[in-house]
Amino acid sequence: NNTVCPMQNVVKSKTKSKPTSLHDVWIPVSSKNKKKAAKAHLPATIAKKENTLVENRFYIPPGSGVSDLPKKKNTEVAKTSFATIAAKEENTTRVKTFKRNQRRSRKRAKNRAKKETEVTAQKNRELDVKSAIDIITKVDNSGSTKENPGVMALQPQTAENSECYLLNLPYDILTGGVLSFLSPRDMETFGCCNKYAKDIAEDGFLWRSVFQTRFPLSQLSPNSMKEWKLAYKLMRANIVERLRCIHTKKNFFEDVLGSGIDFTVNPKTNRVDYISMSQDLLSATAFTKEKIRTDAFGNKFKLFLPLFFSAEHFQRALPQVRKTIVRLCPERNSTRFDPSMVLDVMPKIINTFIVLVADEGISASRKSFLGFTRVHRLFLALAHQYPTIKVEALRRLKLFVASEENRVKSACPSLGNLLPLLSVVDQSDFDWSNIRPAYLGESFDRSVLWVCKAHPKLEKTHSSTGEVECKQTAEERVTLTLEAMKVNLRLLMFHVYFMKTCCRNSTTDRAILYDRFFGQPDPEDISPNGTDDSGSKDHDGVDTSPPLSYTHFQRHVTYILSVNAWQRFFKFIGVRCPSTKGDLARILRNAVKNSRCKGYHKAGMDFSRVHANGTSKILAKGQQYSTSSDLRRVMFTDRWGFHGNTVYLDASCLLYRGRKLINTVDYSNTRGPADSDAVQHSGDVMHASGGTHTIHLDLQSLDAGITSCVFVISAWADAKLSDIVSPSISFTDEEADGEPLCTYNLDAHDKISHLTSVVVCKLYRKKAGGGWHVLAIGDAYRGAADNYGPIYSA
Numbered sequence: 001n002n003t004v005c006p007m008q009n010v011v012k013s014k015t016k017s018k019p020t021s022l023h024d025v026w027i028p029v030s031s032k033n034k035k036k037a038a039k040a041h042l043p044a045t046i047a048k049k050e051n052t053l054v055e056n057r058f059y060i061p062p063g064s065g066v067s068d069l070p071k072k073k074n075t076e077v078a079k080t081s082f083a084t085i086a087a088k089e090e091n092t093t094r095v096k097t098f099k100r101n102q103r104r105s106r107k108r109a110k111n112r113a114k115k116e117t118e119v120t121a122q123k124n125r126e127l128d129v130k131s132a133i134d135i136i137t138k139v140d141n142s143g144s145t146k147e148n149p150g151v152m153a154l155q156p157q158t159a160e161n162s163e164c165y166l167l168n169l170p171y172d173i174l175t176g177g178v179l180s181f182l183s184p185r186d187m188e189t190f191g192c193c194n195k196y197a198k199d200i201a202e203d204g205f206l207w208r209s210v211f212q213t214r215f216p217l218s219q220l221s222p223n224s225m226k227e228w229k230l231a232y233k234l235m236r237a238n239i240v241e242r243l244r245c246i247h248t249k250k251n252f253f254e255d256v257l258g259s260g261i262d263f264t265v266n267p268k269t270n271r272v273d274y275i276s277m278s279q280d281l282l283s284a285t286a287f288t289k290e291k292i293r294t295d296a297f298g299n300k301f302k303l304f305l306p307l308f309f310s311a312e313h314f315q316r317a318l319p320q321v322r323k324t325i326v327r328l329c330p331e332r333n334s335t336r337f338d339p340s341m342v343l344d345v346m347p348k349i350i351n352t353f354i355v356l357v358a359d360e361g362i363s364a365s366r367k368s369f370l371g372f373t374r375v376h377r378l379f380l381a382l383a384h385q386y387p388t389i390k391v392e393a394l395r396r397l398k399l400f401v402a403s404e405e406n407r408v409k410s411a412c413p414s415l416g417n418l419l420p421l422l423s424v425v426d427q428s429d430f431d432w433s434n435i436r437p438a439y440l441g442e443s444f445d446r447s448v449l450w451v452c453k454a455h456p457k458l459e460k461t462h463s464s465t466g467e468v469e470c471k472q473t474a475e476e477r478v479t480l481t482l483e484a485m486k487v488n489l490r491l492l493m494f495h496v497y498f499m500k501t502c503c504r505n506s507t508t509d510r511a512i513l514y515d516r517f518f519g520q521p522d523p524e525d526i527s528p529n530g531t532d533d534s535g536s537k538d539h540d541g542v543d544t545s546p547p548l549s550y551t552h553f554q555r556h557v558t559y560i561l562s563v564n565a566w567q568r569f570f571k572f573i574g575v576r577c578p579s580t581k582g583d584l585a586r587i588l589r590n591a592v593k594n595s596r597c598k599g600y601h602k603a604g605m606d607f608s609r610v611h612a613n614g615t616s617k618i619l620a621k622g623q624q625y626s627t628s629s630d631l632r633r634v635m636f637t638d639r640w641g642f643h644g645n646t647v648y649l650d651a652s653c654l655l656y657r658g659r660k661l662i663n664t665v666d667y668s669n670t671r672g673p674a675d676s677d678a679v680q681h682s683g684d685v686m687h688a689s690g691g692t693h694t695i696h697l698d699l700q701s702l703d704a705g706i707t708s709c710v711f712v713i714s715a716w717a718d719a720k721l722s723d724i725v726s727p728s729i730s731f732t733d734e735e736a737d738g739e740p741l742c743t744y745n746l747d748a749h750d751k752i753s754h755l756t757s758v759v760v761c762k763l764y765r766k767k768a769g770g771g772w773h774v775l776a777i778g779d780a781y782r783g784a785a786d787n788y789g790p791i792y793s794a
Contacts, residue, residue: 124165167196175206184210184232204228211235222253224312243309245283247292252309256284256317259371260293260301261349263328271331273414274352275345277305277375279367279778284320296745297776303327307374308381308514318385321378339386343393346379347420354498355416357557358490363762363777364557366550373502373548376423377514380507383424390507393421397430400438407442408598415443419495426506432499433574440575441594444587447488448595453607454484461589474585481588482566489569493560496573501547513548631772633734634697634741634763636711641690641725648716649724650785651693653679654792656708661792665695666785678702679709690725696734697763699772708764712791713746714757714784721746721756721780731761731774741774755780757791 169178179187179200187210191201200206204225211218211232220240222231231253234240244251251257260278265271278295286292287304294300305324306317322337328345332338353372356362383389399406400418412418419439422432452459458477462468469477482489502510546552563569566584570577578584595601638651652666655673663673665681672679678701682694697709713729715721727746733739742761762775783790 121165121168124168167194167200171200174200175203176209179206180209184236202226202229207232220251220253222312223316227253227310227312230310244281245286246280246296247286247290248283250283250285252313256306256313256320257281257309258284258304258306258317258320259374260287260295261303261305261324261328262299262301263303265330269331269413272328272345272348274355275328275349276352276356277349277371279362279365279371281307284317296778298743298745306378307371308377309374314378314381314385321382339382339388340392342379342382342386342389343396343421346375346382347417349375350379350420350423350498351414351416354491354494355487358494358560359487360561360773360775363775363779364554365759365777365779367779369550369553373514376502377511379420379424380511380514383507384511390424390426394425394429397421397425397435401435407438409446409600412442415439415446416491416495419499422499423503423510424507427504428506431503432496436573436575440573441591443488443492444591445594445598446600447485448592449601449607449610450488451481451484452592452601453610455480456607459592459601459603459607461592469585469589471582475581477585477588478566478581482564486564489563490560493563493569493572494557497556497560501552631733631741631763632698632700634699634731635734636695636697636731637729638693638713639690639728640692641727642723643689643725646686647719647723648684648691648785649693649727650714650716651681651695652712652714652785652788652791653681653695653697654710654712655679655706656710657705658707662703662706664788667693668785673703673706676701676703704769707766708762710762711760712757713760714791716784717786719756721758729760731763742776744776744778755782757781757783759791759794 166174166178179190182190187201187206191198204227207228208225211220211228214232215235218235220231220235222228231240234243240251243257245255245257248255259280260282261275262278263272263275266273278299278301280295282292282295282304284304284306293302303324304320306313306320308314325341325345326335326337328348329341332341350372353362353368353375357364357368362368383393396418400412405411419435422430422435448459458480460469504510560572563572567577578587596603601607636651636653638649640647640649648667650667652664654664655662663669663679665672665679667681667683670681670683671677678698680696682692685692685694695711711731713727715723724746729744729746730740731742733741744758744760746758757780759777759779759781761777763772764775765772779794781790781794783792783794
């Protein structure tokens with residue numbers, strides 16, 4: 001009976017008789033009937049039914065003014081009189097009105113205070129602008145004070161004027177007015193005040209003004225306003241010339257710069273095993289449009305990998321970086337980039353570089369050091385661009401340490417590619433000390449194969465009767481193992497040096513450290529004033545050079561290559577050396593047993609068949625895999641031309657016994673030690689527009705104590721390398737129809753205005769009577785044939 005009428009939206013009466021009018025109808029209080037109840041008038045005939053209760057629902061006469069009530073109420077609430085409800089409603093309305101008035105009053109007071117603050121701040125800004133103008137006027141008129149020349153006379157700061165409103169000045173007044181009068185060093189100091197001051201001190205328009213004022217003739221023009229500060233620092237350090245493509249001569253502001261990449265693929269696994277990087281900078285234009293595929297030494301490469309120089313350059317180069325990384329992962333059979341590919345490529349580049357330096361396949365030159373740091377900076381940039389790289393690197397490291405099953409070759413094919421993962425993981429999360437015990441044990445187990453290849457008898461750890469080898473045999477094992485593992489030990493020491501030097505603190509801290517030098521970690525060691533940078537030790541002989549510098553790198557490389565004792569090796573990597581040779585021999589015998597159990601080798605196997613089919617052509621540059629060349633007579637030739645006044649490009653040969661200089665053969669001293677015919681210099685052979693220098697070496701007649709011959713070219717007197725026209729430098733084997741041992745393209749060299757010499761290559765042997773090896777270098781230095789000091793220091 002309580003159905004709702006569709007037309008009138010009302011509830012019918014309990015009786016079946018049809019209501020005569022809407023005034024005779026009970027209207028339930030609900031959201032849809034509020035308006036209708038408010039408009040209806042309260043009839044006199046219904047007044048007596050005020051508190052009627054039907055099915056626990058209120059039926060209130062229309063026009064009573066009572067608010068909506070809950071559907072379920074107990075009897076006591078339902079019997080409340082309308083007079084009481086009306087009084088409560090009136091009181092509630094009064095309270096709401098009072099609170100609303102309070103809110104309005106507080107809002108008006110807050111607005112008044114805000115306006116007063118804005119007016120005060122505006123007055124203070126006007127006073128600061130006026131004060132700044134007065135100070136600038138004083139400086140222009142009076143300059144400095146008599147008591148302290150160069151310093152403005154300012155009033156002493158008191159309690160009344162202790163608060164500074166400088167940062168409240170408008171942004172354009174600060175950058176275009178006040179800060180434009182500061183020196184770059186003072187702007188750096190100003191940026192250390194707070195974050196807002198740092199943002200102002202990094203303003204591109206401000207640094208563009210500074211750059212154009214200090215270097216008005218410079219043609220350098222960055223693509224982004226953020227790079228003007230970087231451009232100023234590079235110009236001030238005089239190293240922009242070194243950051244150019246060797247062919248197009250464009251810098252990284254004008255084009256994408258990187259290096260050529262060569263790689264080899266293992267035919268069994270279809271995986272790239274080694275990736276070598278050219279030491280010369282190359283532009284994307286030279287690689288893609290001009291099809292350049294060789295460096296200054298004639299070494300060929302296949303791919304182009306952009307490097308990191310600035311954040312803007314990295315973003316421009318990122319598509320090409322991804323494309324190259326995909327090409328270096330053929331085993332995935334995919335053309336789409338995945339961040340995990342970075343962990344398969346970048347560690348191989350780092351490991352290949354360390355292997356070649358440890359095996360003296362490439363020189364520890366300045367170019368190689370700078371290239372190595374650029375690769376690491378690119379690795380860090382990719383890890384920050386794709387955070388999953390850091391997560392995956394940390395997972396792999398922890399997995400390696402977790403159990404023995406994760407360390408075998410099937411789970412971890414290359415130990416050398418594992419350690420570079422530490423370079424993109426925060427030191428607080430994982431460092432060398434966490435992985436050291438597990439890594440060292442596995443490294444010794446895998447080295448057994450190469451030790452037994454050199455000395456097969458070391459595979460036997462016990463006699464036929466089961467007795468342990470005697471003391472003499474144990475000592476022989478220690479000595480022979482050290483000799484066979486020399487390159488492996490160097491490799492580990494280089495990794496440890498890299499982690500201690502370049503992998504401190506967090507990855508962000510490492511990136512900031514690199515960015516401080518913008519891809520040139522030690523620009524001050526090549527200074528335009530011509531000072532010598534070799535003296536980086538104090539009077540006590542302690543190395544005081546910065547950790548991230550070429551000088552520091554060079555001295556540690558020299559030390560690592562000279563390590564010939566187990567004690568020095570263990571000390572360098574931070575492990576306590578066994579106290580006796582017997583204890584060390586026991587560790588080495590256990591490594592042989594572990595290698596046999598893991599299936600790395602088999603008892604009685606023919607170790608001469610290991611790598612019988614050859615190895616990677618990249619590793620063939622090193623001593624371990626290359627056969628000693630049977631050289632007898634070699635010739636170093638230097639040809640050049642010039643325009644106008646005569647210019648000399650001298651060729652010199654420096655003879656060393658170990659690290660001691662024995663003799664210098666050049667145009668003025670044309671014979672070797674004691675006037676022997678083993679080394680002969682042609683002297684100046686000149687013609688109208690050029691000249692030639694030739695140096696002949698008879699290696700069989702050379703003093704047996706001579707271990708290395710270093711070949712240098714240099715511009716004479718006030719001439720520069722850029723003054724040389726059409727140079728041609730070659731190092732050939734005279735008995736092999738002039739077969740080139742090393743060639744060098746000086747035109748492709750990064751000719752720097754204040755550098756006048758190039759260390760081209762080194763011919764060396766490890767011991768007297770041993771085979772000779774050729775090592776390309778290509779580093780530029782100061783000095784010439786009339787001033788050998790900087791060349792000797794280099």
